[in-house]
Amino acid sequence: AKVSGRNQYQFFSKDMNAKARSRLDLEARLRRALANEEFAVFYQPKVRAADSRIVGAEALVRWLDPDKGLVSPGEFIPVAEETGLIEPIGAWVLRRSCQQTKGWQEDGLMPVKVSVNVSPRQFRSRTLLEMVTGILAETGLDPRWLELEITESMLMNDVEAAVRKMTALRDLGLGLSIDDFGTGYSSLSYLGRFPITTLKIDRAFISDVDTNPKTAEIARAIIGLSRGLNLEVVAEGAEVENHVTFLRENGCDTVQGYYYSRPVPADQFEQMLAVGVLH
Numbered sequence: 001a002k003v004s005g006r007n008q009y010q011f012f013s014k015d016m017n018a019k020a021r022s023r024l025d026l027e028a029r030l031r032r033a034l035a036n037e038e039f040a041v042f043y044q045p046k047v048r049a050a051d052s053r054i055v056g057a058e059a060l061v062r063w064l065d066p067d068k069g070l071v072s073p074g075e076f077i078p079v080a081e082e083t084g085l086i087e088p089i090g091a092w093v094l095r096r097s098c099q100q101t102k103g104w105q106e107d108g109l110m111p112v113k114v115s116v117n118v119s120p121r122q123f124r125s126r127t128l129l130e131m132v133t134g135i136l137a138e139t140g141l142d143p144r145w146l147e148l149e150i151t152e153s154m155l156m157n158d159v160e161a162a163v164r165k166m167t168a169l170r171d172l173g174l175g176l177s178i179d180d181f182g183t184g185y186s187s188l189s190y191l192g193r194f195p196i197t198t199l200k201i202d203r204a205f206i207s208d209v210d211t212n213p214k215t216a217e218i219a220r221a222i223i224g225l226s227r228g229l230n231l232e233v234v235a236e237g238a239e240v241e242n243h244v245t246f247l248r249e250n251g252c253d254t255v256q257g258y259y260y261s262r263p264v265p266a267d268q269f270e271q272m273l274a275v276g277v278l279h
């Protein structure tokens with residue numbers, strides 16, 4: 001029994017070593033990626049539901065690994081978050097997004113709002129405000145064209161501190177969106193306290209609004225709640241025409257999803273902006 005126990009232990013520990021090694025490997029490759037600027041920002045258009053005009057875009061990071069090709073954020077953001085690399089990566093994404101958005105405006109394209117994701121670790125960082133202020137100054141982007149997307153779960157640990165931080169960000173003149181709304185654990189009563197500008201309905205609610213009457217009712221309630229609180233409401237994950245029709249008929253301002261476009265490289269988004277409307 002002793003021997004087999006030891007074998008099991010060895011097996012387990014080898015397995016753990018393999019995991020730790022691959023994580024260390026990913027961390028090292030992420031550091032190199034940062035140094036070599038292997039990241040790119042893709043943009044997914046947000047359109048006004050009423051007339052399908054492009055009003056903004058969500059900035060979504062991509063990693064162009066020279067060995068492995070295009071790596072999606074789901075594969076490296078969690079490790080970046082654990083190791084703290086999310087702070088320099090996130091700052092890079094914000095800088096790039098602001099630069100490109102400002103560039104399009106200087107080229108005379110219709111101005112649109114860019115929404116940048118902020119991770120829990122970035123939100124907790126004591127230098128967040130300084131980082132955002134610095135990048136706005138450096139790029140010259142008017143803050144009203146910037147929105148930060150944060151999730152409910154980041155706000156609930158210390159509500160007072162979150163309110164203070166959000167107020168300071170809002171005072172810069174930018175917008176704040178609650179991402180994946182409806183999937184977190186927050187109490188609705190807090191919504192009135194957070195100085196937010198936008199609610200972003202999670203795609204879990206959108207995916208079956210056309211087939212599940214209860215989900216449809218929840219989506220309607222979130223849209224109504226946003227209107228009552230004077231917030232912009234954005235739906236993510238609209239994939240088919242029925243989703244868009246539902247959102248339009250129920251007064252959702254802004255729609256984002258594969259129905260209109262997948263996230264695309266900057267030059268492709270620029271071409272979309274030149275046209276201005278998506279179908």
Ligand code: C2E
Pocket residue numbers: 044059060061072073074077090093117118119179180203236237238239256257258259263
């Ligand atoms: P998210 O913030 O909820 O972003 C939306 C995700 O849904 C994106 O995946 C987008 O490509 C995908 N999506 C958009 N429309 C549709 C649709 O119609 N159907 C479906 N099935 N999916 C759709 P992506 O780009 O792989 O990003 C995944 C997550 O990674 C993001 O979820 C966000 O949490 C994180 N992420 C991406 N970029 C950044 C970043 O720059 N910083 C941070 N901190 N997180 C990021």
Ligand code: CA
Pocket residue numbers: 058117149179
């Ligand atoms: Ca987001």
Ligand code: CA
Pocket residue numbers: 179180200202236
């Ligand atoms: Ca989301």
Ligand code: CA
Pocket residue numbers: 180
């Ligand atoms: Ca999500």
